[in-house]
Amino acid sequence: MWRRRGITGRGVGLAAGAFALLVGGFRFGYPDLALLGTIGLVALICGAVFALWRPRLGVERVADPDRVARGEPARMTLTVRNTSRLRAANLVALDRCGGASVPVPLLRLRPGRDTTVDYPVPTSRRGVVPIGPLRVTRGDPLGLIRLARTYGGVAEVWVHPRIHLLRAVPAGISRSLDGRIDKVPHGTITFDSLREYVVGDELRRVHWRSSAKVGELMVREQLDTSEPTIVVLLDDRVAAHPGLRDGIAESFEAACEAAASIVAAAAREDVPVGLHLVTDVASGPYLDVLTRATLRDGDLAATVRRLRAQRVGDTLVFLTGPGGRGDLGAVGGLRGAYPVVLAGLFGDRDGAPVSAGDGLIVIEAESGQEFAAAWDGVRGW
Known part of the structure; x- marks a missing residue:
């Protein structure tokens, strides 16, 4: 696959000079000028032939590990092998790692030999970090022609949200066929x-x-009928998380960490849990869904109507940002369909007081760690 090809600035100058010398030499009868022009043209042709030679390279990547929590170390090991049989490869190569480039030494890589580069993968931001492809640049000795090609595929390192330990897990609600509703610690x-x-x-x-x-x-x-079921509703609306900085809303990052912590706690206690986004219903591994989650335009009212009609659990946890403060009342209206409704409000400590009427439990926090500490202090399960 070609990424960049063409003549360098030096090559353009030489081509223009060679053309002018050829025209002037033949038109005005100066053979020396025509000879110089011919030499320049031959140099361009030789440079193109030299740069067009494509080395045969095998590329192998190993991520260790390929899924980490935000801030945890991850490394990528890249092995490049020269599979050509005739000559050594003298190349300049760069490997793409997220938004940065990592130099890969391929000087005098002999046939059948390989070189290995090990480098850290940035995990300071939640998301999927693309690694590769390897970009190999080859030019002629005079610097007239420079060609860039790509080798190998693209690997991915998944940077999950941080998980904070939650000790308390909702016990669940027992619904009997005779109409009784009771909180119980185990299924019936x-x-x-x-x-x-x-x-x-x-x-x-x-x-x-x-x-x-x-x-x-x-x-x-x-x-x-009484197996406890937790429903996590993550507010991924743009309007709910204002104040983007460098493409990141800290309140949304905190909400993702809180959602990941709840999912992990439910899995540890073997409690069924479902993850819903305002803009979509999560499918696939929930930590991967939270890794890919981004802010979009969504309709919270439609999501609330769907959750009321489906009644997919008995404990509803709504996680939102500063822009979702005014929507807590609408979510609290689900109290009839979900016996326990809790809201996590992130990044808006200076906002107006929240009314916890109709049995709505509200946790205000600045980070996922604060939310975890407040979650364990809730006594309204």
């Missing part, structure tokens, strides 16, 4: 439906009264 098995008996079913699950009426063995299907 209850009757769900009847189905036909199949070989292997336990006889103690046979519903004899229904079997007598139907004339076939019927068994009870049971369901754990």
Whole structure:
């Protein structure tokens, strides 16, 4: 794949001079000028032939590790092998690492030999860091022609949000078929439906009264109705996180860390958890979703209506920024569909006081670490 090709400034000057000498020499009968022009043209042709030779290089990348939390170390090991058989490669190479370039020494790389470069990957910002491709530049000795080609593919290092330890995890809500609702620490098995008996079913699950009426063995299907389920709603609207600096909204970064911490705590306690964005429903590994999350235009009202209709859990956690303070009331209106509703408000400590009416729990914090400390102090689960 070609990235850059062409004549250098020196080559352009030589080409213009050679053309002028050739025209002047032939038109006015000066053979010496024509000879000089011919020499310049031959130099350009030789430079092009020299630069057009494409070395055969094999590129291999290994990221260690390829997924890290923000601020944790990660390194990339790049191995370049000269797979040519005839001559050594004398090249200048740069490897792209995020927005920077890393020099790769390929001076006099002999056939069948390789060189290895190990360098750190920047992990100070959440996101996916692209590594590569390797950009190899080759020019002629006179500096007339310079060609750049790319080798190898692009590797990715995923920089996840920081995870802060959350000791408290919501216990969940028990919904019984007779209408009772209770908070419980563990799941409760209850009757769900009847189905036909199949070989292997336990006889103690046979519903004899229904079997007598139907004339076939019927068994009870049971369901754990009280398994706690946490729903995390991350506000990824541009309007909710104003004050971008260098393309980063600190309140959104803190909200992503809080979401990652909740997901990790739920996984540790084996509690089902779902991640939703205002602009989309998360699919795939949640930490990867949080790594790729960016600020977009979204409709919170439509998301609230969807969550009210679906009732996908019993504990709702809404994470937003300064621009979402005015939307806490709308999210608090989900209290009827979700017995426990908690809001995390980031980056707006000097804003107006938040009313915790209708059972809405509000945590105001500047960072994910502050949110984790306040989360463990909540007694309203």
